[in-house]
Amino acid sequence: MTATQTATRPPRTGRPHARPNPRGGGDRGTLLLLLPALVPVLLFSVGPLLYGIYLSLTDARGGRNAVISFVGLKNFGDVLADGDFWSSFKIGLIWAVGVTVLQFLAALGLALLLNQNLRLRGLARVLAMAPWAMPPIVIGLMWRLVYHPNAGILNATLQNLHLLDHNVDWLNDFGTALPAIIVVGVWTGMPQTTVVLLAGLQGVPKELHEAAAVDGASVWRRFWNVTLPQLRPVIVTITSLDFVWNINQFAMVYALTQGGPGGRTRLPMLFAYEEAFRYGFFGYAAALGVAITLVVLVVLGFYLWGRMRESAR
Amino acid sequence: MRRGLRSAFAVAAATVIGLTAGCSGGGNDSGKPVTLKFLSLAWQKDSLAANKRLVAEWNKANPKIQVQYVQGSWDNVNDQLVTSFEGGDPPDVIHDDSSALAGFAGQGYLTDLTKLIPTELKNDIPDAAWGTATFDGKGGQGIYGVPFLQESQVLLANKKMLDEAKVRIPTVDAPWTWDEFQQITKKLTVGKRYGIAWPLKSPVNKVLNLSLNFGGTFFQTSGGKTTVKVGPQEREVLQRIHDQLYKDKTADPSTLGMGTTDPLPGFYAGKYAMVPAGIYLRQQLVEQAPSGFQWVTIPPLKGQTTQQGAVSQTLSVAADSKHPEESMKFISWFLNGQHQADLAKGDWLIPTSKTAAQDPTLTSDKYGWNVATASAKSLVLAPYLKVNGFDEFKSKVATPALQSYFANKISLDELAKKLTDDGDKVLSRYAK
Structure with a gap:
């Protein structure tokens, strides 16, 4: 009797020591307070995620009263062997890296400009936000008009400037389709990036700039040696977020090209969408989704790890 | 007043009961x-x-x-x-x-x-x-x-240019053969003007439907398994369109990336004498063509037959x-x-x-309706309709391959190999 009691006691009494809880007994209270925030997360993020993982292990296919059976990792084996998917993934990487880098450079320029004491700065800042207010589908439709081969403003402008002697079908030409949508991607994502960088810029202490100026540092030197290092954490955050957003981009490209011409702009998400909603391979499409998530996590992990190590030095 | 209200309620209640009773009674002869x-x-x-x-x-x-x-x-x-x-x-x-x-x-x-x-x-x-x-x-x-x-595939032609070149205007009973068609496009290609514009942004259905002219089916089924085939019959239409583009130079290469309706402005402007079209396109001509623009509907071409996939x-x-x-x-x-x-x-x-085909409008010669309606007899079941997985074959394999072929980036043999190798792989996913 006593032996069992002593045997069970240590873990119970040991708990407070193993997990120090300075506020004492707040565990349940904290959970209760977290609950309202947790419920939607569990319901709308974790739930679908788990369901997606489950689907990816089955042979779910479109069909009325279709019978679903468990197939283990077969779908993932098929993903590895699917050349079409990997070529689509390559396009996805070109797109995501291209858009993220260009977006960052353009947004940094814009943020630096908006950080100056210009006239009408408030108005300029508001205007710079405009693309943010538009849903991706609308952006896609709008740019489709810009790129229209016969009625588009781009062809008209270029011809008026005598830079072009015939109409180019930007979104349907094998060579120009991907660059064309990258331009739209950069335009769309610039506001977020600009806002974040602008906030970062305003956090750079003026004293540092003044001190550097007194020491005779040129504008370029001050930017390179003062502004950039101060901005580093912001840059790391926004570029990694941008990368994730871009590689998962769907609606805008769907509206622009639907993956054409001949699959030249078929981003991985479009590929997975087609597998599911066009050809009816739900299980396989879910496996593609999981695979994309894993690859993005790995790429991002390496990037963040590298950055952290650099800044720790 | 109050009584009136009450009786109104009673009536309403009675109707609701009546309605539900009618419903549960089954059938649709009465009730909801x-x-x-x-x-x-x-x-x-x-x-x-x-x-x-x-x-x-x-x-x-x-x-x-x-x-x-x-x-x-x-x-x-x-x-x-x-x-x-x-x-x-x-x-x-x-x-x-x-x-x-x-x-x-x-x-x-x-x-x-x-x-x-x-x-x-x-x-x-x-x-x-x-x-x-x-x-x-x-x-x-x-x-x-x-x-x-x-829908049947016809050609819409600029009447004035046909008359100038003194070519025979074909009828449904005496259509142009593909050979004749190729000769005529040569005649119609004058100076900067091309005989024909092939808009081939979505080439698959067009090519497959027309290939039946020479008996090209593109698919064969044996033992419940469907595979892609590109033999001499399938190559006819592919080769002939390619010839017009690159050998005869009678087709405008700049229209290759266009969708079906896109060459119309050029057609009105006299850049090309003919455009291939589904018969529905006549509507756009009626609505948009500049006044005085005269056009005729050329009935389906003849290979071995005039058959088209429908x-x-x-x-x-x-x-x-x-x-x-x-x-x-x-x-x-x-x-x-x-x-x-x-x-x-x-x-x-x-x-x-x-019965509908007897309608006076559909048989009159206005806007080429008689040609369109009569072309119905060329329509046969398109073989690809029975192919499980054709949609994926079309978008993943056939569209890019045909686009590359018509852009002269791959040869006919390479195209055939692509269609059969990659196509069979796709179709095998759908085999039961």
Whole structure:
């Protein structure tokens, strides 16, 4: 009797020591307070995620009263062997890296400009936000008009400037389709990036700039040696977020090209969408989704790890 | 006052009870009307008007079976249907085309209409057309839609240029052969003007439909397994179009990336003498062509035959529909001879109904209607309709391969190898 009691006691009494809880007994209270925030997360993020993982292990296919059976990792084996998917993934990487880098450079320029004491700065800042207010589908439709081969403003402008002697079908030409949508991607994502960088810029202490100026540092030197290092954490955050957003981009490209011409702009998400909603391979499409998530996590992990190590030095 | 109110309540209560009683009594002879959702993909102005007018007429005449018009679009109908089928709440009556039916029928989403179709409707539509809606469903072969509008491939030609070149204007009974067609495009190619413009942004259906002229089917089935074949018959049309582009130089290469309607402005401006087109394109010419622009409809070309692959627009009933009989009643009324003629005029297509084909407008020589209507006899079942997985084959393999071939980036042999190797791989996913 006593032996069992002593045997069970240590873990119970040991708990407070193993997990120090300075506020004492707040565990349940904290959970209760977290609950309202947790419920939607569990319901709308974790739930679908788990369901997606489950689907990816089955042979779910479109069909009325279709019978679903468990197939283990077969779908993932098929993903590895699917050349079409990997070529689509390559396009996805070109797109995501291209858009993220260009977006960052353009947004940094814009943020630096908006950080100056210009006239009408408030108005300029508001205007710079405009693309943010538009849903991706609308952006896609709008740019489709810009790129229209016969009625588009781009062809008209270029011809008026005598830079072009015939109409180019930007979104349907094998060579120009991907660059064309990258331009739209950069335009769309610039506001977020600009806002974040602008906030970062305003956090750079003026004293540092003044001190550097007194020491005779040129504008370029001050930017390179003062502004950039101060901005580093912001840059790391926004570029990694941008990368994730871009590689998962769907609606805008769907509206622009639907993956054409001949699959030249078929981003991985479009590929997975087609597998599911066009050809009816739900299980396989879910496996593609999981695979994309894993690859993005790995790429991002390496990037963040590298950055952290650099800044720790 | 108060009493009046009370009695009003009583009456209302009585009617509610009466209604529910009528309902539980079953049947639709009495009681609550049923409501059918009708997903329509009509988009041309006249066709939209005809669709809506017919639905309104039906609703007025049939208070017990009300039809709710739902507007869909050809651009995203597949996605819309897949999601609504999966969600278990599809429209009752579905407008689509035969190439989409094969997949949906195989997945069990559509009702087999074989036993529901009234004899009158059955006899009014020829068997060849019914063939375009007959597929292997879950419960064996059945008819999964009522075919009503069909399209044939013709050429639209600038009348003045044909006259100047003194070429023979063909008729349905004496059509141009492909050889003759190639000779004539040479004659019509003068200076900066080309004989023809091939808009080949979506080349697959066009090439496959035309290849039947030489008996090219592109698919063969043996032992329940379908594979792609590109033999001498399949190569004819491919080679001839390629020759026009790069050997004869009678086709304008800059139109290759265009969709079907895109070359029209150039056609009006006299940049090319002819454009290949589905017969529906005549409508755009009537509406847009500059005044004084004279054009003729050239009937289907002849290889060994004038046969072309045909698909039909169809009306189907969802398997999840609670009112299949009422839906069929509506469909058979909606697609009777007179109404089909109206719909055909609205969409500038050929009706499947034999009665509708007698309509005076559809047989007059105005706007090439007589040629269009007569070209119906060239239409045969497109072989790819019966191929499980054709949609994926088309978008992943055939479209990019054909685009590269027509852009002269790969040879005909390389194209054939691509189509068969990669195509067979795709089709094997769908083998049962």
